[in-house]
Amino acid sequence: MRRHELTDEQWLVIQPLLPVSGARGRPRVDDSRVINGMLFKAKTGVAWRDLPRRYGPWKTVYSRFWRWSRTGTLSVLVAKVQVLAEAIDELDREVSLDSSIVRAHQHAAGARRVPVSHTGASGSCGGQSEPGDHAIGRSRGGLTTKIHLACDGHGRTLSVVLTGGNVNDRTQFTTVMAGVEFRRRGPGRPASRPSSVLADKGYSGHAIRTYLRRQRIPATILKRRDQRANRLRRGRAGGRPPAFDRAAYRRRNIVERCFNRLKQFRAIATRFDKTAASYRSMIDLATLRLWL
Incomplete structure (x- = not known):
């Protein structure tokens, strides 16, 4: 094994979880060599043309990555590994949410416009930056992408949504929660209700707390200072403050550690991919490595 x-x-x-190739046509290139080439690209951030020769022709690795990105193969592979973790009771259903902004490299700009339905990613942008379906927006730091993420109690990714860097965290809360699934072997739908949700004050809003109450999901969300002051100013009309467990909130840093582990992959710490689908697949590769 190399680095x-x-x-x-x-x-x-x-x-055993990889898709089976067809019987016709040219023999398929060794999957292990191709996947290791993808991981090398994700970890080091090198250009596809600069992949070491031990992974074979770079076009072969890139073509497989491109095809698996469009068909969602990498996302399905991550979901299958999660099933194995659940089967041996390694999945912690305490979910932590947060977001992180990533600078878009100049190589990531200039992609052609593609309909949103073809990319599977959402986003918005301001000014003359990038199409919304590319998940690149113009914020104070320039062209950026925001990763909205939910992880389990062990700091492993459960749900990812990509938007432009200028998109507010609260607008993507329900979308991120909709992607949280706890899969088990056998028939039936996967469970989607976490044991609890931890989030910082960026998610402190009436709509989010109402959503969690309707879903009967316990939550520990830090309330913003202006919200606390407004409740005190209104007196009895302000109602009782929401329950807040300080001991549980200390565990929210698990999502920060998850981002730190993901950004050890240089192709994630800086976005080089032009399309949101390709960048999401880079995150899937890093997620797969974390689950393994």
Whole structure:
């Protein structure tokens, strides 16, 4: 095993989960070599043309990555590994949410406009930056992408939504929660209700708290200072403050550690991909490595 590559044990886990190639046509290039090439690209952030020769022709690795990005193969692979984790009771259903802004490199700008339905990602932008479906927006730091993320109690990614960097966190809360699933082996729908939700004051809003109450999900969300002052100013009309568990809130930093581990992959810490679908697949590669 070389640096940034899968171990033999990790390869034995994902090998049965990969899609089966057709019988016709040219023999398929070794999957382990191609996936290791993708991981090397995600970890180091090098251009596709600069991949080491031990991974074979760079066009082969890129073509497989491009095809798996469009078909959602990498996302399905991550979901299958999550099923294995749930089967051995490693999944912690305490969910933490947060977002992080990533600077878009100049190579990420200038992609052609694609209908939103073809990308599977959402976003918005201001000024003359980028189409909304590319999840690149213009904020104070320039062209940026925002990663909205939910992770389990072990700091492993459960749901990801990409938007432009100028999109407010609260607008994507329900979208991120809709992607949270706890899958089990066998028939039936996956569970989607976490045991509790932890979030910072950026998610402190009446609509979010109402949504969680209707879904019967316990939540620990820090209330903003202006909201606390407004409630005190109104006296009895302000009502009782929402319950807040300080001991549970200390565990919210698990999502910060999840972002730190994801951004150890340089292709995620800086966005080089032009389309949101390709960048999301880079996040899927890093997520797969964390789950393994």
